[in-house]
Amino acid sequence: MREKNLARSIRMICLGGVALAVQGAYAQEDTQPAPMQRVEITGSRIASPNAESPSPLQVLTAKDIAASGANNLQDLLLQNPTLGTPTYSRTNTAFLTSGAGVATVDLRNLGTSRTLVLVNGRRFVSGVPGSAAVDLNAIPTDFIERVELLTGGASAAYGSDAVAGVVNIITKRNFDGLTIDAQGGESSKGDSEKRKLSITYGSSNDNGFLMGHIGFTRDGQVWSRNRAASAVDQSSKMVVDTGDPADAFVAERPTYSSYAPQGSFTYKDADAKKTPHTYTYDANGNPIPFVSSVSGFNRSYYRSIAVPVDRFVLALSGERKLDEHNSAFVEGTYVSARSGSTIEPFALSSSDIFKTNGQVPGGTMVNGQLVKNPLIPQYLWDRMTDTDLDGIPDFSFRRRLSEVGTRSNSVDRDTFRLATGVKGDFQLWKNWNYEGYVAYGQTKEAQQSTGQVNVLNFRNALTAVPDANGKPVCADANARAQGCVPINIFGFNSISKEALAYVNAPGSLTTRTTQKLAGGHIDGEIFDLPAGPLGIAAGVEFRKEYSDSTPDALTQAGLNAGNATPPTQGEFSVREAFVEAHIPVLKDLPFVKELSLPIAFRHGDYSSVGSTNSWNAGFEWTVVNDVKLRGTRSLSTRAPDINELYQAPSQDFPTGITDPCEGVTATSQGVISDRCRADPGVAANIAANGAFKTTLADKQSISGYNRGNPNLHAEKGRSTTVGLVWTPRSIAMLKRFTFTADYFNIKIADAIVSTPRQYALKTCYDGTNPAMCQFITRWPTANGGSSAGALRYIDTAVSNSGGRATSGLDLTAAWNDRVGPGTLSTRLAYTYVKTGYDVPLPGAERDPFAGEIGAAKNKANLNVGYRWKDLNINATFDYIGRSSLDDQFLADFDLPPHSLQVGSRTYTNMQVSYQLMKKTELYFGLDNAFDVKAPPIISGLPGDVTGTETDGGTYDPIGRRWYAGIRVKL
Known part of the structure; x- marks a missing residue:
């Protein structure tokens, strides 16, 4: 059975020394302890008379959530130093083809898929199709009593995905009355609008309780152009120019895109067939040589730092006694979230349309005679030559389709979940508890996109001939019959509305994810041992996961000039059984106040990967009243998710790629040089330029395909934790002090990963893993404006690495006591990461990530609160230590690991609240109160999030924000 009220829960957690929030900023004076009841703590199914855990457990309470002013639980959780950079957040999803605005968490930087999110100890439906990632937008913050973060393997207790740990969200119960919370705010720049209006109602009595919640929240958009650091297209000077490490964090501004609204057009003339010429148009329509810094396009004007998210939430929970020993319960949630992203108009090149050679024919052969396309300017026609020996002169182009408009994704995401069951107690030798439940969850997504074109129609529209009156018409008669209109791509605003209507191709994406869950467990005491009762729990669970993701037909075929994304569909089911025991060994001996051994085992049978086994064993040793030692050793498993198993090849455009062939000459020595020159395109590039050289446009055009693997097997994670809890209640000055120290070590064998693209490049060309060369495709010749030998595709596939x-x-350390007229509360959480690494493929060298951007070795969170009568002041300081660029990236510049670093950052969040009347509270807060700027992780550097010019998932790219609100309790 769970505790009867929040205050008792917090008190027990503090005494166990297991909370990050040990007595939060709102802690009050001591009260007389109430009788202990049996409670269930995250990580164990056995209810016990205390709330202690053999594994490191940190707790955030409802008051912590209120003091943060957060609309979304992710905003508060990311302050915890055990959490890494999330895969999805408001500030790193603007450029994703799906998932904009989703909010996830990632314990220990081991991946979102290895962090299991539960609600009241039960699984929650995924918010990302094909994965197990729970969208925290679907969980209303006002409905939460506390959040328990268990770090370390917990698959034996909860099943797959708990390799890094568990985030267990406990909702409120026994809530009486009506609470109205209204809030508004924005950034100091006038954007990042924040709105909230919620109503929570509850009623409870001896027969049960019923709670309901309705709420609306809004987090507004932040444009890149409204921040000085990201207002203009830029690239790392080291990457695009000098190669000097001193220039790594220096921006080359502007580095405009070569895809300009007026177009750039490349041809080879008869006098210099090996030297292409590129021209564009000035504002008056005159042809001039193309220079990106002068005639290019500023994409940053259209990009976003943070995407907007609107949420409408309905939630309910209730419990009703059926008789003295049994009760029924229900939990229901419906969330409608609307998000979206807007980025620059589409960048189209001739190679997107004429994929064979990237060349546009300048005319059409009619009855053996060459007929010029009347839309081609005479300036270009006079300079064009035949580049493919078919008698038709060719050219290539790059153009920003500004007439089509910005590319936008409008996403409607609906999440529904209903869980119900019965629980109670019965007599079997002693008093036992039971619970049985069923749950169904579903997430549906409908996405509409704009700004792309039909490649087949565009090709027809580019090929024009004059009709009898000299007017341009499409050369293909069938295309004309289907409404083809010739398209003029030469100059500003040259595309007519009629041609635009013909080539325009709005996109769509529909997804559906479902989860069916049924299970039950019992727990109780079998008999008494000399040191205490032997506790045991056992249970079974059935789960079925299904997901499908279906883009529109043009997107599936890659015929809208964007990412080719085929549909993905799949499902799996699993049947599991578990048993757990808590064995008391010694008690009331010298230096052994209490010693017990918790153990657990779970067996799973998956339709996808077969049988899996998980276990954990630990110890809880209370040396004396104030000192406790604890430890666990566990084997956790994670079965592959639907995307990892079944994802069809889906196109991607990776960033932060460096080509190991860059700078290779005809005479340079070494394995890399030899292997680079063996590629015909690279050799042709060297012959033309003296050294292999590519342009910024080449780097911006690198693509690749991601694919799943149905032959995957489950990964296994072995974790060890050893810890100390010190609660010096016998020392008067420290009776309100708690300290914990926990060592953790998690190793995952056969981890399911996508082969890193930079790793594939490096090991292909240095010869350490020639098999990686199968993922790499280069342009054989100069095509569509791309340099000969430039990287075209770098693919990646999922495997057990x-x-x-x-x-x-x-x-962690916490202390609170009366200071002056009020109560001062402090808590500190600090995490030091000693090691962190990947092994990309079996037998490969370790690729360290600890200490790199997004995985700082040192992180801390300090909370200080002071309450005096009706006034409460709370401040939180979040510290992110110095971090370096990715070591693989540094190796490409012959630099040692950690040689290029960004400095530490400390963010300060503050809130002041005042109890105006007995039932009315006013509050005002500042996030990033001192407007600390994010480090310059510039385009071209690993870790950069497009549009932010930093790592938008790790650092704050928005700046100072304020909010104010009123909370009324009736």
């Missing part, structure tokens, strides 16, 4: 691991130390 050599592994992933991390180790380190967690420290």
